[in-house]
Amino acid sequence: MSGRATAFQGDQDLATFGPGGFFGEMALLDGGPRSATVVADEPMHLLVVDPRNFVRLVDETPTVARKMLRVLAERVRTLEEAWLG
Numbered sequence: 001m002s003g004r005a006t007a008f009q010g011d012q013d014l015a016t017f018g019p020g021g022f023f024g025e026m027a028l029l030d031g032g033p034r035s036a037t038v039v040a041d042e043p044m045h046l047l048v049v050d051p052r053n054f055v056r057l058v059d060e061t062p063t064v065a066r067k068m069l070r071v072l073a074e075r076v077r078t079l080e081e082a083w084l085g
Contacts, residue, residue, distance in 0.1 A: 003044030007036040015075070016041075025068055028054045 007014040007023060014036055017023055023038050028051055049057060058065045 001045045001047055003046075004041040005038050005044060006041055007038045009036045022068070022071070025054075025072070 002019055005017045005023070007017070015023075017038070023036075024034065026032065027034050028049070031051075058068075
């Protein structure tokens, strides 16, 4: 909701999140472990959604699901470009 954070995997910066951004969705979607560490760069106010409420939010608000799919696709494309050069 406010503030900034950075996602890391090892020593590599993966992404920066600001207001309106989201992280942790992959673990909510597939129940798997988190794939990165997110550290606040400044004080933040967050909206934390537990797994049960996450499913309800996605079911009741399709625009949220579409935004997440769009962002996930962008993240996959970015990773593919980094791997494939």
